[in-house]
Amino acid sequence: MATADDVLRVARSQLGYAERGNGWTKYGDWYAKGFENAAWCDMFLSWCAAEAGAAKAVGRFAYTPSHAGWFRDRGRWGSAPRKGAIVFFDWGGTRRISAIDHVGIVEALRSDGGIVTIEGNTSDAVRRRVRRTGIAGYGYPAYAGSGSGGSGGVPAWPGRYLRRAKPMMHGPDVKQWQARMRARGSAIAADGWYGPESERACRDLQKRKRLEVDGVVGPDTWRATWAK
Known part of the structure; x- marks a missing residue:
């Protein structure tokens, strides 16, 4: 099973790749017919994951809210940055999954609180960014050795949201x-x-x-x- 480093290695190899003038990318062409000229930030990550052998851990998506919801529904959604986490952005600042606009992968954490990311479709290319704002949350892929998500004596989240409901x-x-x-x-x-x-x-x-x-x-x- 692939690790976070495996996916990051592939993502780094794509730095500098730019879309064509009509928005065509190899990532959209790979994803599905009809997506060749579509917004491609999430398809880029899906492509990197597939190349690294981590498709099951990262998922295969073109629509960022659906991707974030996929992590949430698997109990792998949170607010703490980690190397290799999939970071989702809501430029409006609501932090609602339905409002997510963009996505990248966390390459490193900075001592000043910022995160270093690799992102597709940022200024029409694959680029490295430093982000501090606009973060809606993080998806935590089930990489090799990542376990169930519990850490430091914290029991693994049970996988369902505990809430008031009828029946209780x-x-x-x-x-x-x-x-x-x-x-x-x-x-x-x-x-x-x-x-x-x-x-x-x-x-x-x-x-x-x-x-x-x-x-x-x-x-x-x-x-x-x-x-x-």
Whole structure:
């Protein structure tokens, strides 16, 4: 199975590649008939992943919101940059997946908080960029050795979003989260049912951790529950 370095090696080999005057690229030509002249930032990443043998880990997409949603639905979506992560941009600053405009791959992290990326279709070419703003989130490919996404003693996210619903959500993953919240000082019961009390506790945690306050335990909130 391919690693992040394998995909980055292919991406670096494409630096300087530019689209033709009519927008034609080899990435769109490779992706599918009719996409030869289409916006190609995501098709570039799909091409690099396929060349590196990492297509299953990175995915094959032309539409960036669908690609981000694919990572989210697999429990591999978050806000922390990592080498080899797929970084999604929303130039409007909403951070909504539906509003994502652009995508790249993280090559390195800088000490000043910026990230170094390799991106296709930026000024009509493959270029290296330093980004600090406009980041909607990160997709974490299941590279070789990347595990399930849990780290540093944090249990792996269960793969489903814990939220208030009808019928009420119930299960060992809810109980595990509630037990950890109780260990943090929350008064909620660890009964395995995600109801109004769990939602309120979740919102309080999200406010303290400066996350999106939606009362839903997704990957970021799950990790924050175990963070100090």
